[in-house]
Amino acid sequence: MSNPQHRIPAGRRARGAGKKFFPVLCVLLSVVCLLGMAPASASKKKVFIKTLKDGHYQLIVAGKPFIVKGVCYNPIPIGKTHDYDFWNDPEKPWLVDGELMKKMGINTVRFYQPGEDVEAMRRVIADLYKKFGIRTMMGHWLGFWNYPAPFYDDQDFRNKVKTDVLALVEALKDEEGILFWVLGNENNYSFSGKINPWSSERIDKMQDPRQCLLARAETYYTLINEIAREIHRIDPNHPVVMGNGELICLDVANTFAKDVDVVGCIIYRGKTFGNIFKTLKNTFDKPLLLVEFGADAYNAYEKKEDEDMQAYFLEYQWAEIYRNIASNRDGVGNCLGGVMFEWTDEWWKHGEWDAAGWLVHDTESNWSNGAYYFDIKADRNMNMNEEWFGLVKLLPGEKDAPPGQAMNKRVPRKAYYAIREFWKHPSKTSSIKNPERPSPAGRKNQR
Amino acid sequence: MSQRIIFLTVCGWLCLSVAASAQEAASTQAAVPSAETLKASVAPDDPQGLANLKSVVAWYVGDGKFDELVAYLDSLLKKGFERLPDVYFYRAYARNAQLDSWKKIKNWEGVYDKGPEIKTAMEKDLAQAEKFVAGRPDMALRIAFLRWLIASQDDPEAAAGLFDGLVSKAKSVPAQPDTMALIKEMADSLSSYEDKNLSRRLYEIYASALKASGPGPEQLKKAGQDFVQQKNIYLAKTLFEGYLEQFAGDPEVLAKETVLIADKFAHQGYEEALDPVYAESLYQKAFDLAGQKAFTAPSQYSRAFNLERMKDFEAALKEYGKVLSDYPDFSAPAEVEFRASVLRAYAIKDIKGASSSFEHIKTAYPAGRLALASLYQLGLLSQWEAKNDAAKAYYEELAASAQSQGADMEKDELVLLSRERLQEIEENKPMKYALRLFFEGIFGRAEDAKTQGMSLNVDLTGRPAKAPVNDDIVFTVTTSNPVTGCMMPAYSYEWSGETGAAANIPNSATLTTSYGAQGIKVTHVAVVGNNGLEGVAFEMVQIENQ
Numbered sequence: 001m002s003n004p005q006h007r008i009p010a011g012r013r014a015r016g017a018g019k020k021f022f023p024v025l026c027v028l029l030s031v032v033c034l035l036g037m038a039p040a041s042a043s044k045k046k047v048f049i050k051t052l053k054d055g056h057y058q059l060i061v062a063g064k065p066f067i068v069k070g071v072c073y074n075p076i077p078i079g080k081t082h083d084y085d086f087w088n089d090p091e092k093p094w095l096v097d098g099e100l101m102k103k104m105g106i107n108t109v110r111f112y113q114p115g116e117d118v119e120a121m122r123r124v125i126a127d128l129y130k131k132f133g134i135r136t137m138m139g140h141w142l143g144f145w146n147y148p149a150p151f152y153d154d155q156d157f158r159n160k161v162k163t164d165v166l167a168l169v170e171a172l173k174d175e176e177g178i179l180f181w182v183l184g185n186e187n188n189y190s191f192s193g194k195i196n197p198w199s200s201e202r203i204d205k206m207q208d209p210r211q212c213l214l215a216r217a218e219t220y221y222t223l224i225n226e227i228a229r230e231i232h233r234i235d236p237n238h239p240v241v242m243g244n245g246e247l248i249c250l251d252v253a254n255t256f257a258k259d260v261d262v263v264g265c266i267i268y269r270g271k272t273f274g275n276i277f278k279t280l281k282n283t284f285d286k287p288l289l290l291v292e293f294g295a296d297a298y299n300a301y302e303k304k305e306d307e308d309m310q311a312y313f314l315e316y317q318w319a320e321i322y323r324n325i326a327s328n329r330d331g332v333g334n335c336l337g338g339v340m341f342e343w344t345d346e347w348w349k350h351g352e353w354d355a356a357g358w359l360v361h362d363t364e365s366n367w368s369n370g371a372y373y374f375d376i377k378a379d380r381n382m383n384m385n386e387e388w389f390g391l392v393k394l395l396p397g398e399k400d401a402p403p404g405q406a407m408n409k410r411v412p413r414k415a416y417y418a419i420r421e422f423w424k425h426p427s428k429t430s431s432i433k434n435p436e437r438p439s440p441a442g443r444k445n446q447r
Numbered sequence: 448m449s450q451r452i453i454f455l456t457v458c459g460w461l462c463l464s465v466a467a468s469a470q471e472a473a474s475t476q477a478a479v480p481s482a483e484t485l486k487a488s489v490a491p492d493d494p495q496g497l498a499n500l501k502s503v504v505a506w507y508v509g510d511g512k513f514d515e516l517v518a519y520l521d522s523l524l525k526k527g528f529e530r531l532p533d534v535y536f537y538r539a540y541a542r543n544a545q546l547d548s549w550k551k552i553k554n555w556e557g558v559y560d561k562g563p564e565i566k567t568a569m570e571k572d573l574a575q576a577e578k579f580v581a582g583r584p585d586m587a588l589r590i591a592f593l594r595w596l597i598a599s600q601d602d603p604e605a606a607a608g609l610f611d612g613l614v615s616k617a618k619s620v621p622a623q624p625d626t627m628a629l630i631k632e633m634a635d636s637l638s639s640y641e642d643k644n645l646s647r648r649l650y651e652i653y654a655s656a657l658k659a660s661g662p663g664p665e666q667l668k669k670a671g672q673d674f675v676q677q678k679n680i681y682l683a684k685t686l687f688e689g690y691l692e693q694f695a696g697d698p699e700v701l702a703k704e705t706v707l708i709a710d711k712f713a714h715q716g717y718e719e720a721l722d723p724v725y726a727e728s729l730y731q732k733a734f735d736l737a738g739q740k741a742f743t744a745p746s747q748y749s750r751a752f753n754l755e756r757m758k759d760f761e762a763a764l765k766e767y768g769k770v771l772s773d774y775p776d777f778s779a780p781a782e783v784e785f786r787a788s789v790l791r792a793y794a795i796k797d798i799k800g801a802s803s804s805f806e807h808i809k810t811a812y813p814a815g816r817l818a819l820a821s822l823y824q825l826g827l828l829s830q831w832e833a834k835n836d837a838a839k840a841y842y843e844e845l846a847a848s849a850q851s852q853g854a855d856m857e858k859d860e861l862v863l864l865s866r867e868r869l870q871e872i873e874e875n876k877p878m879k880y881a882l883r884l885f886f887e888g889i890f891g892r893a894e895d896a897k898t899q900g901m902s903l904n905v906d907l908t909g910r911p912a913k914a915p916v917n918d919d920i921v922f923t924v925t926t927s928n929p930v931t932g933c934m935m936p937a938y939s940y941e942w943s944g945e946t947g948a949a950a951n952i953p954n955s956a957t958l959t960t961s962y963g964a965q966g967i968k969v970t971h972v973a974v975v976g977n978n979g980l981e982g983v984a985f986e987m988v989q990i991e992n993q
Contacts, residue, residue: 186932194929194936195978209978245932266932307553367935368928380923380956386933417559 003257046237047179048338049261049287056326057287061135068179068337069423070108070137071101071391072292074346077408078396079359081348087115087124091227091407094124096338097343098132100392104416105423108138108179110291110339119172127178137291137339139243140165142223144196150187153200153219158226162382166234167226173235180238181231182291183224186245186266191216202292217249221256228259243291244348247279254284262336264291268384269370271316277332278323288324290338293317297413300365300378300389305388307414309374315422316338322426340419344410345390362387391416482506489523490529499738504537513545532586535576539569569597584620585629589615592633614648620657630656638679647681654685664693675711680721683711702733702741710746713753716913716989723753744774748783755786755987756912760794766844781812784822785967786987793889793985798828809844814852816966819845819861824969826868831886835872842869859964860945881941883971888983903927903982907972913989917961920947920988923954924972926981936976944971944985962990 047066059066075086075093085091102108102115109128115121128134143150143161151157165183172178191213203215239261244250246267253260260355263286263420267273273290280288295313299306321338324331350362365382375383395409480488485503485736490496507516520538528534542565549557573590580587591613598606617633620626634649657670667690674683687708695703709729712900714720724959730750742750750767767787770777777783785808792801800911805821805828812818826841842865849862858861867879904927942952947960947967962968971985 186934189931189934192929192931193978194976195931195934246930248930268932367933381925384933412555412556414553414558417555421559 045176047239049239052333054333055166057336058326059336065326066337067322067338068108068109068289069106070110070291070337070339071095071106072342073109073111075344076126076348077396081352081358085115085117085120087117087120089359092127093407094128095131096407096410097392098128098134100410100412100416101134101343102132104391104412104420106134107128108135108137108337108339109343110139110182112139112185113141114138114168114172121172122175125172125175125177129175134177135179136175136177137182137241137276138168138178139185139306140168142187142227144184144187144190149196149198150190151198151200152216152223153198153203158223159233160421161223162227163232166230169231169235179223179236180241180262180289181235181242182241182264183227183260184220185243185292187220187243188217188249189245191249205335213249214252217252221249221253224253225257225259227311228257228261232259241289241291247276247283250284251377252282260286262287262289264289266290266292268293268369268371269356270295270369270373271313273317273320277334281332281334283333287336288334289336290317290321292341293338294341294389295372295415296385296388296416297390297393298363298385299375300383300385301375303363306374309372310389310413311415311418313372315418318419318422318426340391342389343391344408345387345393347387347394349386391419486519491528497533498535500533502538503705508541508544511548513541513548516541527628530579532576532579532583532590535572536586536590536593537580539572539576542569542572543593543597556596562827566597568586569593573635583624584616584626587616588613588620588626588629588936610645612647614652617649617652622659627653627656635679636679643681646882650682650685652681654689657686658689664690667695671708672711673703678721680712680725684725687711698736699740702737705729705733705736706741706743706746710749712985713749714756714912715749716752716756717777717911719867719910720753720756723757725758726753726786739769739773742769744770745962746775747774748777748779750788751783755790758794758906760790764790779993781808781815781817782967782989784811788821788824789969789985789987792824796890798832798890802828809848813848816852816964819849819852819854820966822848823861823865826865827886828884830868830872830878831890839869839872841956842872844867854964860947860962864945881943881973883969884975884980885943885971885983885985888973888980889985890969903929903971903976905974905982905984907970907984909970909988911988913991915993916963916965916990917948919959919961922958922960922970924974924984926956926974939975941973941975942970943973944969946970962988965992 025088045062047061050060052058057066059068062232073094075097076082076084077086077089077091077093109253125136128136142165143157146157165181169181184206188197191349193199193209193212193216199212199216200219203212203219206212206215224242228242231238231240240259241262241264242253242257242260243264243266244253246265250263252261263280263284265276265280265288267276267290273293277288280286294317295310297305297307297310299309312371318338321335322328324333324335325337326333345361347361348358351357352362363385365378365384366386367384368376368381370376372383390413392410392412395411397406397408472831477808480502482503484621485499485506488496489500489503503519504516507513507519517538519539520534523531523534546558546562546565549555573594576586576590580590591609595606595609595613598609617630627921630649631653634653637646639968640646658667660799661668667686671683671686671690674680674686691701691704691708694704695862703734706729709726711726712722712729713726714723719728724905727750730742730746730753739747740881747766747770751763751770754760754763754766757763764787767783767790770779770783773785784804788801788804788808791804793796795801802825805825809825822845826838826845829835829838829841845865846856846862850856854862870876871878878886906925907922908925909922911920914920926938928936938956939954940956941954942958945962946952946958947962949958949960958970958972965986969985969987969988971983973983974981
């Protein structure tokens with residue numbers, strides 16, 4: 001990243017030479033002051049990634065190494081849906097959540113998408129940072145959920161997305177609590193045409209599915225790169241993270257999205273992240289942040305809440321993250337930390353079109369993932385329960401309670417405490433954790 | 448869930464036996480002594496006194512009075528029990544049970560905030576207990592097990608070492624029935640653990656002791672059969688293998704006995720198999736030993752059917768072929784031939800070979816339901832190949848045969864399906880969409896590149912695979928989904944073939960139906976995504992008269 005604030009204009013030095021001594025001295029003193037002070041204040045503010053001698057990547061925040069101990073934060077109350085403006089929630093849930101997060105050891109939250117009220121966003125970001133020391137990763141969907149489709153191959157659409165993102169950066173870049181900008185979230189899954197499909201006449205003409213996929217990838221990653229460059233220009237203090245589903249198409253990103261600072265991967269691989277650290281090092285050598293990972297707390301096979309299962313997976317996942325952060329000789333050293341999905345359960349997710357369902361904690365699974373093997377023998381292998389990923393569960397607040405007392409109650413799950421302990425003593429448990437968990441895939445699984 | 452299991456892990460060989468004996472006493476209407484009475488008769492040097500202590504512990508734990516139990520045990524230490532390992536052990540046990548109870552009620556603050564302190568106390572107690580275990584192998588084993596259990600929660604490396612220690616102790620204790628029973632109970636409690644090696648290591652000790660005690664082969668076989676009933680597959684396998692050892696000198700007998708054991712683990716169709724992969728490995732072993740002589744006709748059929756259920760269609764076809772060629776007296780040759788013909792058509796994609804087999808079925812068994820099913824398949828294959836005259840002739844022959852067999856011409860599914868097909872031919876229309884997609888998926892169309900590049904592995908399984916008329920059968924489609932995170936691709940499921948009595952065929956991955964007539968039903972599904980046809984699959988289920 002280039003930082004124009006740190007440059008001293010050469011022409012200015014030339015103009016001062018050979019004239020009166022005093023002004024020269026003044027100029028020189030000013031320069032000395034600038035050299036001595038400006039970088040110090042800037043570095044205090046600046047978030048950047050340092051490459052260590054051994055090639056490891058280390059995140060530096062306020063001049064100190066920083067491991068991202070993060071959580072995705074989308075505090076939608078029971079009975080509301082995804083378009084709820086939580087930034088202006090009169091209950092100010094972030095104050096209760098921030099306190100709980102701080103006690104757990106969380107130092108970062110990730111918002112997927114900005115709100116419309118900039119002042120409200122500033123207030124939340126500032127409250128989290130100033131009251132609890134929690135920093136914010138601010139994300140943007142990049143129009144992925146646009147209806148009817150995100151036309152990434154359309155120049156007007158690209159311009160609109162770019163304008164939106166840069167306006168966001170301009171508005172929040174001076175907030176002390178900002179840590180990263182996160183561009184997109186699994187948008188790359190659309191390249192195959194199976195998910196949220198988008199295309200263009202140019203791409204359709206290619207016909208061959210593989211060529212179409214590569215063309216979509218190039219189209220999208222060039223947009224990411226254009227936005228990342230612009231962000232660097234207007235905000236050199238906060239790195240840009242690209243939110244990518246798995247490692248899919250990162251070989252294309254290696255060519256077309258060179259200007260992103262951090263690869264943010266969304267990974268659901270169960271107990272282990274597998275070869276991701278090494279593979280990324282060899283395909284797109286950027287620092288890695290696991291911007292979304294985790295496990296749900298509902299056992300779809302046994303059809304009941306299973307806090308052990310969630311804690312079990314998360315402990316393994318964090319152990320692997322810690323093995324691969326800078327300075328740990330056992331790992332690849334390219335991981336900056338992780339952001340768990342997610343802070344609270346979200347009751348609106350299943351059947352989001354049905355308002356009555358927002359009041360129900362649904363237990364029907366939304367997707368299947370064999371890596372979460374304890375309940376993979378659920379009907380049709382549908383074992384992932386999107387409404388049950390919270391580190392804290394929500395309970396309905398007091399009925400008819402006055403504002404300020406109507407907030408959903410937060411009840412930390414086992415994972416909250418398990419990860420809190422892990423962060424306190426990562427060296428003790430950063431090897432394999434709890435290998436002797438009883439498996440529900442036992443006798444009852446015989447159909 | 449795991450808390451419950453962990454709890455039972457400890458209680459399984461401690462409290463439950465006590466509770467059981469209490470229940471037994473109650474059922475025989477004997478007066479159950481109160482905790483106070485039992486406390487009065489606890490004695491360190493008397494087996495009954497120790498049994499009473501065990502009962503007292505169970506009373507306290509059953510009531511969740513952990514602190515009171517610890518206080519009671521403390522009081523014993525002041526009354527001459529200070530050299531009794533049980534007191535220290537039960538104190539550690541009580542604390543562990545307290546932690547478990549907190550986990551059960553999700554008192555995570557208690558578990559995580561007070562847990563470390565409690566664990567330190569437990570470790571001290573177990574160390575103290577260990578000083579006095581000479582001559583008490585049962586207590587030595589219990590201490591070792593509890594030590595491992597505690598460590599396994601948060602110190603896996605230490606836990607691994609402690610488990611090795613437990614196994615060493617278990618190997619070194621005298622192979623008395625009570626200690627072996629204790630080892631088996633420990634293994635049982637571990638059998639649901641993720642790491643199967645834990646229970647296996649203890650089962651091995653138990654099985655070795657059992658074998659070393661010199662039971663006759665039939666006793667081993669019976670013990671193996673008992674474990675099959677209990678669905679303790681590992682122990683069943685171990686004992687059956689012990690049983691088979693006696694036949695080592697006679698390969699042909701060994702092979703035949705091996706096949707009989709394999710049958711117990713293979714798919715039979717009415718319920719899920721115990722271990723179909725293991726079954727096939729035994730069948731193969733038997734074949735390697737004695738060739739086809741190892742197999743009776745039913746066993747040969749079982750092997751083929753097991754392979755079919757495992758979706759190894761090519762191997763299944765080969766084994767069905769052997770049933771037909773080597774066992775002319777097999778009781779249900781038409782079934783075998785029909786299954787083989789369907790596999791030949793839709794798995795091997797050999798239309799000519801399949802047609803020839805279907806022709807043979809309708810000629811050889813003209814009065815059976817499978818003759819009608821074969822005529823329908825012949826019609827379908829001809830219609831797909833655009834041989835509409837031939838297809839029409841098969842469908843018409845099906846109607847005539849059904850009538851002569853006394854089928855209900857307004858309800859019989861094959862009759863109704865063949866009418867639909869006839870109408871398509873007469874109106875010069877393509878096959879119904881779902882059916883056409885299935886055939887395109889299986890055989891492809893040169894002019895349609897999309898059907899050549901289907902990206903999904905689709906599995907269609909009907910459960911149960913054999914059922915009586917009118918019983919529910921659930922068909923489930925599972926797909927090898929591309930990696931798309933939490934965003935599942937939206938597929939539509941196009942069902943065709945014999946879909947039974949389901950009034951509305953859902954556009955979903957599950958179809959629940961039943962069949963009103965016996966026979967082997969062939970059901971298909973085509974999975975369609977944004978990019979077109981993604982994959983197809985077929986399944987056979989067998990319907991039998993009550």
